[in-house]
Amino acid sequence: MVTGPSEMPLTILPPLRDVRPKRSRIAPCYYGDVFSNDAVREAYADNAWRSGITWTYGTTSNGVAQRLLPRGLGVILSFPWEPWTPPGEFAKVLELRPDIGAIDFAGKPVPRRLCPTWALSHFDDWRPELAKLADGLLRDSTYRGVNWDLEEPVVDPPTFCTCERCLAAFAKEAGLSLKAELKPAELLGPHRDAWVAFRCRQNATMLGHLRELFKAAKPDVEVSLYSGYASRYTREHYGVDWPLLAQHLDLGIAGYGYDRANVAATREAMGAKPFLGGEMYYLSPHTDERVPPSGPAEWRNRLVRQYLGSGCRGVLIWWLPTMEGGAFYGTSEAAELIAGEEEFLDGAERVEGRFKVTGLPAGDWHAFRKGGETRVYLLNLKEQAVEATLTGPAGWAAGVRSRGNEGTSAAEGEVVAATLRPFGWLCLTADP
Numbered sequence: 128m129v130t131g132p133s134e135m136p137l138t139i140l141p142p143l144r145d146v147r148p149k150r151s152r153i154a155p156c157y158y159g160d161v162f163s164n165d166a167v168r169e170a171y172a173d174n175a176w177r178s179g180i181t182w183t184y185g186t187t188s189n190g191v192a193q194r195l196l197p198r199g200l201g202v203i204l205s206f207p208w209e210p211w212t213p214p215g216e217f218a219k220v221l222e223l224r225p226d227i228g229a230i231d232f233a234g235k236p237v238p239r240r241l242c243p244t245w246a247l248s249h250f251d252d253w254r255p256e257l258a259k260l261a262d263g264l265l266r267d268s269t270y271r272g273v274n275w276d277l278e279e280p281v282v283d284p285p286t287f288c289t290c291e292r293c294l295a296a297f298a299k300e301a302g303l304s305l306k307a308e309l310k311p312a313e314l315l316g317p318h319r320d321a322w323v324a325f326r327c328r329q330n331a332t333m334l335g336h337l338r339e340l341f342k343a344a345k346p347d348v349e350v351s352l353y354s355g356y357a358s359r360y361t362r363e364h365y366g367v368d369w370p371l372l373a374q375h376l377d378l379g380i381a382g383y384g385y386d387r388a389n390v391a392a393t394r395e396a397m398g399a400k401p402f403l404g405g406e407m408y409y410l411s412p413h414t415d416e417r418v419p420p421s422g423p424a425e426w427r428n429r430l431v432r433q434y435l436g437s438g439c440r441g442v443l444i445w446w447l448p449t450m451e452g453g454a455f456y457g458t459s460e461a462a463e464l465i466a467g468e469e470e471f472l473d474g475a476e477r478v479e480g481r482f483k484v485t486g487l488p489a490g491d492w493h494a495f496r497k498g499g500e501t502r503v504y505l506l507n508l509k510e511q512a513v514e515a516t517l518t519g520p521a522g523w524a525a526g527v528r529s530r531g532n533e534g535t536s537a538a539e540g541e542v543v544a545a546t547l548r549p550f551g552w553l554c555l556t557a558d559p
């Protein structure tokens with residue numbers, strides 16, 4: 128192989144903004160240590176803090192979280208329990224009792240899985256082992272939150288459990304009066320939606336049990352769940368129906384990327400409870416269909432868009448070890464922007480319906496109103512400048528003021544025309 132010299136532009140970034148939001152969370156994922164050098168751990172901890180990162184998701188068993196806990200870092204534990212697996216010593220019981228194990232669509236036993244219908248109707252039988260796991264991790268720990276990562280497919284691909292117990296419970300719950308015996312294949316055809324709903328309800332019931340165990344181990348711990356955004360895909364592919372889960376949750380977390388309708392559906396499913404959407408900083412352009420940001424400004428705008436779209440509580444990031452200088456810098460600008468807006472946005476009413484906007488896709492602009500003040504946030508997610516126009520309520524345009532140094536705006540009659548620089552942002556404020 129012959130390689131020649133290549134040229135790369137070198138960009139010297141300004142110092143990180145070093146502003147931390149008070150209430151909002153910028154929370155990258157980080158589990159066990161992937162760094163073995165203390166100088167690297169120290170640098171990541173320092174960069175994270177100065178980028179406005181005050182929460183992480185994963186564990187405290189790494190050199191970054193351990194350095195930041197004394198400074199006030201909040202950590203959400205990713206609870207290490209795969210759905211319906213036998214916890215701890217209960218694995219031995221399952222080995223001796225194949226009748227309580229899950230069965231796949233071909234009628235074969237699924238290794239290391241309990242039948243969900245059995246598991247829920249006999250929860251007390253295996254509860255002690257699951258409680259031991261929760262207790263060991265949470266009691267007297269520094270975790271402020273605990274999260275169940277639920278991404279367990281229901282029918283995509285066909286998985287489990289098609290045992291007689293499950294089929295009978297499903298038929299009863301779905302109100303089917305079956306003349307003939309129900310065949311597993313029918314669950315993927317005529318009964319697909321009802322079957323998915325049945326499994327999603329079982330997962331929601333399980334979440335209720337987990338909540339009890341978490342709270343028993345640590346009463347003030349915040350209980351959350353991570354999955355995909357609310358959609359048919361998430362119900363079928365992850366077994367998660369968000370509207371069923373909210374009652375058992377203090378916080379919802381979903382991701383990744385920004386799909387306006389699905390982010391809004393998840394936010395609405397959580398009602399008044401907080402929800403964090405996720406953004407991916409995962410630099411593998413050859414193997415991952417998610418395109419990495421072109422630089423810090425695009426990354427900042429992605430974070431801010433997700434923050435505004437998912438309800439102004441924060442953003443989950445996948446994941447910390449791939450974040451480099453540009454990612455930290457963009458994050459630090461997003462954190463500074465969020466820190467400046469979060470007090471206004473806390474309890475503000477979403478008022479996109481009062482505006483007509485051209486030049487920006489829905490979801491790349493957001494409007495909120497509180498205490499007689501309206502703020503419209505315009506985000507350019509393109510590498511070209513964008514011309515946008517806004518038509519708002521009567522009298523709005525005349526009083527509009529513009530903030531943000533990455534665009535300009537001018538009012539003409541009832542219309543405000545704004546020009547946004549590539550990956551720029553603007554906030555338009557008015558009192559009426």
Ligand SMILES: [Zn+2]
Binds near residue numbers: 229291293
């Ligand atoms: Zn079953």
